[in-house]
Amino acid sequence: MASNPTTLLDLPIDIILLLLPYLDASSFLSLTSTCRDLHSPSLVHDPAYWSHLVRTTFRVPNQPVVQTNGHRWQKLYKRLFTQSRVMTWGDNDKACLGHSFASRADLAAVPPGMRRLRQMRMRHVSWPGAMAGTEGLGVISDLQCGGWSTTLLTSKGALYTVGVMDGLHSNQRRPPFVQPTKAELTALRFPSGFVQPQERYDEATAVQQFSAGRGHVLALSDSGRIWTWQNIEHAGLQVRFIEHDTTGSGGVSGRGVVKKVAAGWNKSAALIEGSGIVVWEPLQREEDDVEAEDTALVLESVAVPKTSWRKTRSGRSTQPGDASLEDTVGEVLNFIVLEAVVLFNTSLGKLFVSQITWSDDDQSISEPLEILLTTSDDIDEAFATDVQGSFHNFAVFTRSGAVLTAHQDRIMDLLQNQNTDREIFKRIPALQHRDVISVAFGDYHFHALHSPGYITSYGTEPQACGALGLGGHGDPEGRLRGIRYQAMGGDGRLVPHAYTEGRRVWFEHEKQQWISFLTSGGASAEEAAERLRMAIGSPDITGQGEVSEWVEQEGRNWEEKFGLQDEDEDGLGAYFALSVTAAGWHSGALVLVNDDLAKKVAKACELPTAAKDVPSNPSGDDTDEAEFSDSSVSSSEPNNVSLLTRALTLSYDYAQWFLGIGPYSHPSNTTAQNLPHPGVDRPPTYGYPQTAARHPPTPVDYGASPREGVDYVWVNDHFPRLRLSDGREMPGGVDFSEWRYGRPEWDLEFQP
Incomplete structure (x- = not known):
């Protein structure tokens, strides 16, 4: 049978x-x-x-x-097939953001009195903007910021960079250290004897993983080769070692297989089976090198002690002679290279640090020292699952969902055997058990990526450069998001309230318009004047902290706010952040954009202007309406007249306002909607605010309207009026505003 x-x-x-x-x-x-x-x-x-x-x-x-x-x-x-977009923001001094700005001819057409302001805004970008030139590259898989550059990886394994790789050697007048700035994305090249990945696939040059350091880029190809660049214009060099074997075969495991590369602040590193974490000085191609030279031999490299142990699929150790490492250190899972130390976490849930000593006479790395994460009895709290960081700062992830942040200086005392009671780690409330995937550090600011697809910002924004991505340039928009600026054009620091719930980076243009509307006083600037002073013009941080939190809550989940949650088929929203990166004074994110849903949300923010509110032509002449069409007032035009007028008027108003000289002078929306748009035959007078006031800003200028004949749904909303947590009530004649998600219990004792 x-x-x-x-x-x-x-x-x-x-x-x-x-x-x-x-x-x-x-x-x-x-x-x-x-x-x-x-x-x-x-x-x-x-x-x-x-x-x-x-x-x-x-x-x-x-x-x-x-x-x-x-x-x-x-x-x-x-969604990755069609929806990956690159967004960047922050300081653009070396064109590292890759944005498309007005040409020099357009800039020359701007009146001299406003040219410096326009140049500053081109250099400092405080709202995320799309990187230009990515449309023809296919799917963008990853991006990383260097000190003065931003580098992208495509699904074909090709790398593209914008800016200048080593800003210390940019635009010098004498060779061999000239590195011109690249304002457009430029493919990183391989030596002439190799296939270029943007042309066709070859495992020797198709990049599977890369890392951007301060002034150089490291890449690991599908075949397991290590490549390095220190100049966008030069072809890369293949890295080989005298003291360590690398197979270059791209195997899954086995002695000599490279598992990961990391470009640090001033060092290069790779995790190599059989050797462990190997550190060396970044390589560079000299000006007189011919492109046919494809390999550089590293003469001086050092392996971090006790990092070579790995367990094979059969369960046997790759280092049978040192079996004790299996129980004392474990297998290295991830590592980072800061300015002076190497940090790594292992399969045992442990975190270790080794100090780098590098001089002409001594190149060494100290024995790893374990860093205890907590004194708690909770095993999950003490179990490290990942470590991330750059330059001086790093973050450790635990199995419990906690995220611990620290500065390099905090562990130097441990390495130097100095007894200290100083706490090593900080626990930012907004990062604890909030589904944080990664943390990206710049010099003074950092971002956290949360698994629901949003990014939060922390730290300091140097010289109001926009690195936090919350709006600003020192302007009221940034203050309303919770940034306090030390002085005109000075550093911006977040209020303590921002560390309880976090401040999210917004990608929706409509949210930027909404913030502009609120900082212009809402439906009645006169009625809101005192509350505006409390929120963004007072030395007392309570008003600013709580109003900025109210704004933060109102800015969340716009699909739900406008009744479009059923249109979100996959639950990722119109904008879903896939990764975040930061370095120096700038940042970037890889964002999945659902264009159809984004358009529906934008449409839901609009409503037709009531007939009685349509601007009229008080002069009584027969000027054709085309002169006052959308094109003459569009805020997207690089040298838009009304935007320039707004910049002057706002500067004057807020200067008086913060000094307490007279009331806030912006007209309310009701007044502004009955004022004529500046026509092409009546260019406004630039210079002093008194002359600019002859041509007052239109609703388009300050977030009340996207274009003529259409209003935003918030056109009649007032600036928020809150009952503050200290018992005070914000003044005004409008109803108190409700908290969309409840007023938080702020931890104001936390010191960032």
């Missing part, structure tokens, strides 16, 4: 899971749709399958904190 044939469902689930990585997405979905048993959520959303598919298809970096979130990886796979 013949036995029953074995079916797929008869196999153990472990066997089925091993087969899944060999299926493409369509085959996988077809298989899981064949029967109820295979269509179980645990299998359909298998995290190992979808994370592997996303990372191999698009070269997206692994995210250890969300490795087990299969539903999230599946959504990302569907």
Whole structure:
């Protein structure tokens, strides 16, 4: 009698899971749709399958904190094909943001009195803006900021950079240290004998992972080769070592296989099986080198002690002679290179630090010292799952969901055997158990990426450069988001309230308009004048902290706010941040943009202007209406007349306002809507605010209207009036504003 044939469902689930990585997405979905048993959520959303598919298809970096979130990886796979966009903000001194600005001819057309203001705004970008020139590159998989540059990785494995790689050697007049600034994305080249990845695939040059340091870029190719660049115009160099073997075969495991590269502040590093974490000085190609020279030999490199142990798939150690490392240190999972130390976390949940000593006479790295994360008995609180950081700052992730931040100086005492009671780590309330995936550090500011797809900002914004991405340039928009500026054009620091719930980076243009509307006084600037002073013009931080939190809450979940949550099919929203990066004074993010949903949200923010509010032509002449068309007042034009007028008027108003000289002078919306738009035959007079006031700003200028004949839905909203937590009531004749998500319990004792 013949036995029953074995079916797929008869196999153990472990066997089925091993087969899944060999299926493409369509085959996988077809298989899981064949029967109820295979269509179980645990299998359909298998995290190992979808994370592997996303990372191999698009070269997206692994995210250890969300490795087990299969539903999230599946959504990302569907949207990455068409929706990845690059957003950048902050200081643009070396064109590192890659934005498309007005040409020099356009800038020359701006009146001299306003030219300096325009140049400043081109250099300091406080709202995220799309990087130019990415449309023809295909899917963007990753981006990283260098000290003066931003580098992108495409799904084809090609790298593109904008700015200047080493800003200390930019635009010098004598060779060999000239590095011209690249205002447009430029492909990083390989030596002439190699295939360029933007032309066709070759495993030797297709980049699977890269790292941008302060002044150089390291890359690891599919074949396992290490490449380095220190000048955008020069071809890369392949890195080889005298003291350490690298196979260059791209194997999954085995002695000499490179697992990861990291470009630090002033060092390069790689995790190599059999050697551990290897550190060396960044390499550079000299001006007289011919492009055919493709390899540089590293003569001086140092391996971090006790980092070489790895367990193979068979469970045996790769270093049988030092089996004690399995129980004392463990296998290195991730590492970072700061200015003076190497930090790494291991499979045992431990965090270690080693100090780098590098001079002409001595190149060494100290024995790793374990850093205890907490004195708590909670095992998960003390178990490190990841470490991230750059320059002087770093963050440690724990299995409990905590995120601990620290400065390099805080661990130097430990390394130098100095007894101190100083706390090493800070626990920013807004980062604890808030689904933080990664933390990206610039020189003085940093961002956190949360798994629901939003970014929060912390730290200091040097010289009001916009690095926090919350609006500003020292203007009231930034103050209303919770930034306090030391002086005109000075450093901006977040109010303590911002560290309880965080301040999110907004990508919606409509939110920027809404903030502009609020800082112009809302529906009645005169009625709101005292509250405005309390919120953004008072030495007392209470009003600013609480109003900025109210604004923060109102700016969340606009799809739900405008009743469009059912239009969000995958639950990722119109803008979903996939990654965040920062360095120096600038930042960037890879954002998935659902254009259809974004357009619906933008449309929901608009309503037709009532007939009685349509601007009229009080002069009584027969000027054709085309002269007052949208094109003459569009805020998107680089040298728009009304924007320049607004800049002058606002500067004058706020200068008087902060000094307490007279009331706030912006007209209310009701008044402004009955004023004529400046026509092309009546250019406004530039110079003093008194002359600019002859042509008052229009609703388009201050966020009340997107264009003539249309208002925003908030056109009749008043500036918020709150009952403050200290018992005071903000003055005014309008109703008190309600908290959308409840007033937080602020932890004002926390010192950032």
